[in-house]
Amino acid sequence: MLRLGFIPLLAVLTAAGFGAAFPQHTLRKGCSLFKYKFLVPHEMKAMQKMKQHFEDIMLLSDRKCNARLFHRKWNPAELSVPDRMMLVEAELDLVTAMLGLPADPSFTETRQQPLAFLSQAREDLRGCMATGAPSHQPSGKLRHWLQKLQTAKKTETTGCLEASAIIHIFQVLDDLRCAAFQEQCI
Numbered sequence: 001m002l003r004l005g006f007i008p009l010l011a012v013l014t015a016a017g018f019g020a021a022f023p024q025h026t027l028r029k030g031c032s033l034f035k036y037k038f039l040v041p042h043e044m045k046a047m048q049k050m051k052q053h054f055e056d057i058m059l060l061s062d063r064k065c066n067a068r069l070f071h072r073k074w075n076p077a078e079l080s081v082p083d084r085m086m087l088v089e090a091e092l093d094l095v096t097a098m099l100g101l102p103a104d105p106s107f108t109e110t111r112q113q114p115l116a117f118l119s120q121a122r123e124d125l126r127g128c129m130a131t132g133a134p135s136h137q138p139s140g141k142l143r144h145w146l147q148k149l150q151t152a153k154k155t156e157t158t159g160c161l162e163a164s165a166i167i168h169i170f171q172v173l174d175d176l177r178c179a180a181f182q183e184q185c186i
Helices: 002-021 041-060 081-099 105-131 140-155 158-167 169-184
Strands: none
Touching: 041 105, 041 158, 041 169, 081 105, 081 140, 081 158, 081 169, 105 169, 140 158, 158 169
């Protein structure tokens, strides 16, 4: 009797050990951006703290910026899944580059956790793009926005690009969430 109860327990423990040795996401084909569908509260709190700290610094500066990169007449949900991924990759490239710039020591500390999170998201997204549609050509909407981004990188000051990226950080996170939801993004 003891042996019969032991066998199912052994099977469960073996399966659990196998699952831990081979995480589910490595067993599936393609990629998984699941962890970006619902961001954990401490990540959101770190983003909000960084944005607020930056806005406080901005109030003390005399920056005059006209960059309207994140003002679009379309919603990322209107784009195809590969277009959304390209959009978010470009946004994350900009944001991580701006967060990686030298800064006031107090801001450097505040931005560490968001920068690490966003850098990881960018790498995860790139991995998905490499396995998904590596030769995808962007739609007209996205191509126009990507050109606008390239123009802004050439014409706007670094300070204005930094301000635009950080002030619109939650829009970037929403776009990341939409890319993670893939076809289910509404």
